[in-house]
Amino acid sequence: MAPKKNSAKRPQPSTPKPSAPARIVKVQSSDGHILQADVRALLLSSTLAATIKGYDDENKPLEKLEVNNVVGFTLKLVLEWCEKHKEDDPAIAQAEKDKKNIFIPSWDRHFLTKLPMGNLFDLITAAYHLDITGLINYGCKTVANSAKGKSTEEMRELFGIPEPWEQPSTSTATWDD
């Protein structure tokens, strides 16, 4: 006799909760690139959230948001991060901000560490201008992690610090030996 197939319904993979249809708006970078983004993702930026709220309060149609201090390539990265985190509770990022040791989830770790340092700098700076707390937290933690175990010479190279240190005291006399 063939084994009886389990006819009970297996648990289905969790599906996203039904939510309001995505409201897509255009976002224009400082160098004229136009990208599209879900408003929920944009609300992670306090700066953009205030602008969106302004439009909504006045019942104006929001067709295009202009981000004047972020170039297209960086803005694309910002929007990619925001899209991934659009379901996040902003309070969590705010609470993490005060932590001494921030944990970076694997997706974010991969996303941030794959970037060349120059792009990471632009991304963190953009997150700062757009006031995206979660991205600032993870970005700064990534920069701090990159300094771990580095000597002064290696840090100079990593952070592009050209000026050599003048060695004035006994405590540093052997530093470059």
Place this chain on the structure above:
Amino acid sequence: MPIALLKFPYDLLGEVFKQCNPLELYFLSKCSKKAQKTVKLGGSMNWKICYWGREQILIWRDDLNYIFDPTDKPEDYFKIESCESMKIPKEGAFDMFFYLIETFGMLGEDDYIFMCDAVKVYKDDGTEAWLDVELGDVSKLEFLVWDPDRDMWEDEELVPSDDERYEDEEFDDEEFDDEETEDEEPDEEESDEEGFDGEEPES
């Protein structure tokens, strides 16, 4: 391509520095004068710092301790022993203490700085004492007469004075005279070998 850390806005630098430990920030501060100033401007770290009389510099926050550990071995200078401990030149420990205070901007009213150092002094009557200086919540200057029970370090050996050493011992005078003629004081191992540790010398 490097990341131009020093071009970050100060708010962001503060966020980065908050995730660094004192050893990492010390290395960063040594990159350049601008880097040192930047570390200071990154904002208060809420660390506590303590200098224990030439023994070590301790920085801590909550349950995290970081040690700047003086050493005489030049080959070990600035070596990181673990994530929390680094060797520093013994001669420069005092300068290092003030360098760290300045670099980490730890001179605010709410910052905790504790310093304990002692220098050996002699009174006119010959009393040997230590002048103990503490800079903490309440600064104080204390004249401490040496008390071996209280003041000895664990691995430190007490070399007694001649009077103390031979006070209750019975020795053969001739054998003892040999020791007295030498300027060097015998150390404890030598004392053991020569029967000073309660053993009756052969007559």
